[in-house]
Amino acid sequence: MKSLTPDRFLQSQGFGSRKECQKLVLAGLFSFEGEIIVDLKRELNPLNQSEVGLEFSIGGHTYFFREKVYLALNKPSGYECSASPQHHLSVFDLLPDYLVNRGIQSAGRLDQNTTGLLLLSDDGEFIHHMTSPKHHIHKTYEVGTRDPITQDQKNLLLNGVQLRGEPGPDKALEVKILGEFLMEMKIDQGKYHQVRRMIAATGNFCETLRRTAEGNLNLESLELNSGQWTFLDKYNFHDK
Template sequence: MRLDKFICESTSLTRSLAKKALHRGEVCCNGEVVKDSSFKVTPDMHITLDGETLSLIGLRYLMMHKPEGIICSTQDEEYQCVLSLLDIEKPELLHIAGRLDVDTTGLVLITDDGQWSHQITSPKKACGKRYRVTVADPLSPELVAQFAQGVQLNGEDGLTRPAKLEIQSSHEALLTIMEGKYHQVKRMFGAVGNKVVGLHREAVGPLELDADLQPGEWRYLTDAEVEAVRQGRS
């Protein structure tokens, strides 16, 4: 990796500021000043900037308990983005693997590993997402078979993929879907004449929302959790 790129990826400096630091002689490799921005950095080298040791951030994997009123996009001026809740280096390099609506709470996965998040978001991977759904009208037992067969959404060709509906009470159910169409859960219940009044995502693939996380809190995934997604476990 070029030295100027190494500096950018391990600090908050832009490429131009990194080059200026190099020209000022503030960067050392194994104790020797290096001013060449194209200098090749290898893993065994010790790089410092103004006396402070630099190291690459590396790939990161997080889960967050998303609260209501927070969005999963940076393109909205009205609502706060989930990434703004992270006290972390370079949050702008992270992306959300499977977004939730502003009024939906629960498990959000955040990473800077595109291949890993592809395991979650690609329709071909059929990664299940489980939601706890509260509806306005009583749930009919017949919905279990109807959701298992697939539901015709307004404006869509064909049925949704088979979904698992587990009725918990007259107005609450667990729903596991294997895809992520726009507002899918709300539209599925709307297609059968009901209205979602509360929606909370409990699990994505093999990952369950950590019960110790309060709304707005987050933690890094364990190596085992990261690998479970990578292997497509459920």
């Protein structure tokens, strides 16, 4: 990556327009690797040998330069995966402004009543990879049902159920019955309300839905409470 002037450096990290970032620098609020920088023409090389770049601070708050950001969020119920929500809060309200200012997007969506693992990034190629049907990203859900789960319903999900408007049956990769009203279900597609529709096609009803894993990432290992988020290294992510 080429060197950046202080204002372009801060702008790339989501700290405002170029003019706003120039004011931060001239006010002596920006330091890079422990050195206060006030020269707007100073050339800074933000990356070291890893994906996470060198340390900088704004007003005493420390950050690390990231050319692209990759986030995992444990989405709570009642939040929409939209920057312009219609009826609920936005998942972007759970993130700091400087990340939202970078133009991050969610890699796919969870409806407002669905909770669990949600990936976000400002890397367009990553978003496309995660949302393109041809990549068959594995996603695991914990499903709470209205009626008791039967072996016949499990078999239907594994063998494939026909959803309205779809050309052919959709099947689960794995189904585990965890309790009378609780199952774990893995799919490799991301159609609109797919899990809820598949459960309905078996004659049951999905009361609660929580995504517990996507690719090789899972909420248990990430140790995120509801509403919490963390940075990810994209090179540690695998589709299955």
